[in-house]
Amino acid sequence: MPSKEYRVEGLSCPDCSAKFEKNVKELPEVTDAKVSFSVGKISVVGDVSIEEIEKAGAFEKLRIIDESVVKTNNEDIKRNKIIENWPLIVSLILIISAFIYQSFYGETAPVTIGLYVTAILIGGFSLFKEGITDLLKLNFSMQALMTIAIIGASIIGQWSEGSIVVILFAVSEALEKFSMDKARQSIRSLMDIAPKEALVIRDGVEELIHVNEIKVNDIMIIKPGQKIAMDGVIVTGRSSVNQAAITGESVPIEKKVDDEVFAGTLNEEGLLEVKVTKLVTDSTIAKIIHLVEEAQDERAPAQAFVDKFAKYYTPAIMLIALLVVVIPPLFFNGDWNTWLYQGLSLLVVGCPCSLVISTPVSIVSAISNAAKNGVLIKGGIYLEEVGGLQAIAFDKTGTLTEGEPAVTDYISVNTSKESDNFMKIAALESYSQHPLASAILKELSHKKLSIDHINIDNFTSITGKGVQADIDGVTYLIGSSKLFNTELNQSESLKAQYELLQKEGKTAMIFGTSTEILAIIAVADKLRETSQSVITQLHQAGIKHTIMLTGDNQHTAQAIGQEVGVTDIKGDLMPQDKLDYIKSLKNDYLKVAMIGDGVNDAPALAAASVGISMGGTGTDTALETADIALMGDDLEKLPFLIRLSRKTLSIIKQNITLSLVLKLLALLLIIPGWLTLWLAIVADMGATIFVTLNGLRLMKIK
Template sequence: MSEKTKKQVYRIEGLSCSNCAAKFEKNVAQLPKVTTAKVNFGAGKLLIEGEATIAEIEAAGAFENLLVRNEHDTEKRINTQELFIKKNGHLLISIILIVLAFGFQLVNREDFSKILYIMAIVIGGFHLFKEGFSDLISLDFTMEGLMTIAILGAALIGEWTEGAIVVLLFAVSEALERFSMDKARQSIRSLMDIAPKEALIKRNNVEQRMNVSEIQVGDIMIIKPGQKIAMDGQVIKGHSAVNQAAITGEAVPVEKQLDDAVFAGTLNGEGMLEVVVTKLVNDTTLAKIIHLVEGAQGERAPAQAFVDVFAKYYTPTIMAIAALVVTVPPLFFDGDWHTWLYQGLSLLVVGCPCSLVISTPVAIVSAIGNAARNGVLVKGGIYLEEIGGINAIAFDKTGTLTKGTPVVTDFIPTDLNNEEKYLSIIAALEAYSQHPLASAILKKANEKAIPYQAIVVHHFTSVTGKGVQGEIEGLTYSVGSPTFFENILAKNPSMTETYQTLQQQGKTVMLLGTNEKILAVIAVADELRASSTSTIPKLHHLGIEHTIMLTGDNTATAELIGKQVGVTHIKGDLLPQDKLDYIKSLQQMYGKVAMVGDGVNDAPALAASNVGIAMGGAGTDTALETADIALMGDDLQKLPFIVTLSRQTLKIIKQNITFSLGIKLAALLLILPGWLTLWLAIIADMGATLLVTLNGLRLMKIKA
């Protein structure tokens, strides 16, 4: 790969606003060996095509003291104390100078006081002025440009004290923005630290500790009790319970045994496991989650897109209004130039769009990070907004409302004394069968510890459409549908009634018998998820009145399952195309519709819906790639959580925008009686920024 097409990804610390991100992106793109540059503001990441050193990239972000490190650099380049001093050294010096200047004012040494205030303005506002002048020269109306004009104007009319305070408070405001955005980003970055950087690997029968970057697919990973799992893999030896909360949000540890999948970042319980590595470190489920969520944090939600467009016209409008405030009263109403210049400067300060610009991204980033930590992967801000406005949700049945794996629900022997014997015969015959329901019967036998493996079956045959047959201890036994036992059932009405009753309940019913009599009835059905029956009422309580079950199963079975879970509409006998058509008809009836499926066979319906929600995100590449939202732990109870989180996010965004614009409007009204001061303006602007930031960070605390 040539230098021009080489791709590099870096993490950026200190990006506080989208305007700064755009400016930084532009600066990096202008570096000599860089072809293109793209900044993901939400995730705090930089992607460049070409080549640049970290020093060059940091120089491009020097206007905001940005710190840069390689995406996979696990070492901290600077400790917390050094980081704070490097970012805010000018702020600390300005505070000291302003305190000294104020002290000299108290002892009537205005000459020393003035010098110290000027020094505070120059030192505290150096980066501000550098960017502000550059932006004004290029007619780029930014926050830095607004503040530069305001501070120079304050100096022009001799308001040195207020000019210094404006510089100080603006620097504090920027520091708060950086802190809040870094904190919001950290909600998902913290996932990077949960997987160990080393693992005990057995390669060529030699055990050694290796860095995860050196581990290859096929290596054997040894995981001791209480250790975190470093890589995705499959259990080849051992048995344990693994806490998967970091990946799936499941609170209860999951049993792991031979052939079960395990994920990087999960915590092993009390058993020893040997696991064959199935994915490289950058391809693990955890790595994909982090990558997808950071990509989602970088995508603009509709509300954020609106704010960005609004701010583009808002800033020059504020400058124009400030110019009118300065000139109109003195020119047409005999106003005092000094007074109205001061009011105009105050308007510029309070009109700074900091709080407006930060109001939406901090909320979106916080919400998406919180969702990921609770086992819900949201692919972008647009889907986070959409799910809150959903009027109807359609559910696939198999694998969504049900577990997708059949289980034995009923076993009714004609002779209770021979219950174990009859079950062992059925299991022995089904052990030779390839029928999908055979696994459910064998699982039942294993649960009851019935030794069916010891039974010898002779002359085993499988009869298509009927069942299986074999000879055991000289007697021929059959397991299958009623067609195997037509003559016997005609003489046994009670058994026929039992069979029909179970069948009417939507179960697949089989009989065990000989050529002379029926010995037992066994019923198999797809097991309902425990979360299904509790989730649907919660969605109804949230105001989503229309819940629809769509399935390819027969209508009778669909009706039974649908009534158990409590959905409002049930549609059976549907092909994939029928599901797609029905989703479109739901959209015409109810507006916004979500579809919940397994991410594979429901792909057309998922794609057609306003929000496609996939079950089984953990370890399922298809679900992660195709769905708009993935429920990592197959837990439907996360649906009400994400709907609530979405609505709260929209509520907070609206609160933030309304509050930010309200502060600006109040400032305009204070100009008329001449009550707006520079002090009040900067405090109002900083206060608004702080409040909308803290309001957005509240989304990190919403629980599933």
């Protein structure tokens, strides 16, 4: 039986998540269940209703939503939340009434005590139910700690403080739920970017159809100003399309017939007809959301440490609290009530809420922010690794360069025949299979020239040198200097120009006849406009070692590497050589990143501490082979990624440090007897609010 996914609203802590999963697994019709705390989802295998799943999560008042069904009205959600929180509202009214009555008749008045007791019972009913169940199972959860504290406070007559603990704990949990739901909503909002309906032509009739019913090869009509509902290929029209939803880049991209477009992107100008190429569940944006949600569920090293620490921390707090209660009265003639009160206060402040939520909220916020900015991080572990990078290796082609050869220089000996010579060069290259031929034909189009009137005869490829053919009875050649050794040596000027082009890392070709040189043309893979500034930013950020890896000869590699500004240049490399180099680099530098296109450098990407692929948009290979994908094919996202990673590590350290320091201060306050129950719960709630809000700050990093 296939599993079904539901969204879960209200999960506030990993312990609650584990308990909810256990409860669902115990349902009779369920064969398996898996809860993702970070994402806020549950996957269930079995024939079970939403109502039954909600009953399993009743202890946390969880709300289960089937996302395949039409969304619930927001007003209904607000009304449901008010109904869910009625015990808290009633308790608050009772406590306020008790405070007012106490100011006139004292704390020991029967009515005052009655109001406090009623407030504790109503507001803390679900808390006590779970806390007592956990205690009977020797599961020292947060609910168990609070239950002991409130019951203990009631036993020694601290009714007002016991009731305040009930209210403040409920408020604290509500804030945790709100913060985690907000962090989860950040990535979930991507789901709403693509329209739920599209205008489709079927049997010559235009119909507005839900995306779930649209099939591959259907033709969609996209009007100016509309968002594209499905991935597809343009069959009619041209326009500029804003792809910010996918790539994080707000500058519109020109699109024409046969170009790919993606769900969630905005058609800004022209009318487009688009043939659907992927179902809604397989779209690029759906894939991004799925991978991000998987990434959020991957435990980062810091989170694994906190979870392991919390496992021993809570029983240790209970043991210390017991010692605080017992040792002073037994050995130092202390008052039992006083030290019982101090022990209960320690239980409250020792609650690990802020500690266990400190890492997940930060990781979820950072990964969501990265996805919205066109950087797909496939796990918290990679987010942390980037923060400690010491060296970054770049594949040249398609990473530091644009990946498409282009004509950079054209020198015609006779300027009056400049266009005529270029058309002849293009005519020869139109018969060639050489990769550089496409660059010359593209330049022909840019120059708005045509070769339709040129007839080629006796075309021959000269291995390792170039090509030759007859045009109007004259034999023309184009290729390396080996074809024109004599002619080149006769002209110092042409020879100097040819050698200069080669030194600049360009592929220079000579065009002429068997007796004279007519032109020199140079082709090169152009550097990205951002490459130099990105390398400079990385050096300024403390990345000391940047390396360019390429299969080009060392001479060409040196010219490009020096222009871009990397600290080391390695040429003449095969894929295996790149892999070996990355392995040796890891011996010198603990953490190394490799950035490439994810195809021929996949082994090197896998061997690096972090593999980062370029151009993830629409390419499954880039998404699958790397740990991180720069979706917009934009190197400038790299400095942003490093800033985000370092800030994430900094905030996680701040959160963990604050949580632990607060617990230590609480222990110190016990010695003079200054720790009170209300102070303990306010301190714990304050720490929880701080770590969640601190973690949410990562959504704002640019």
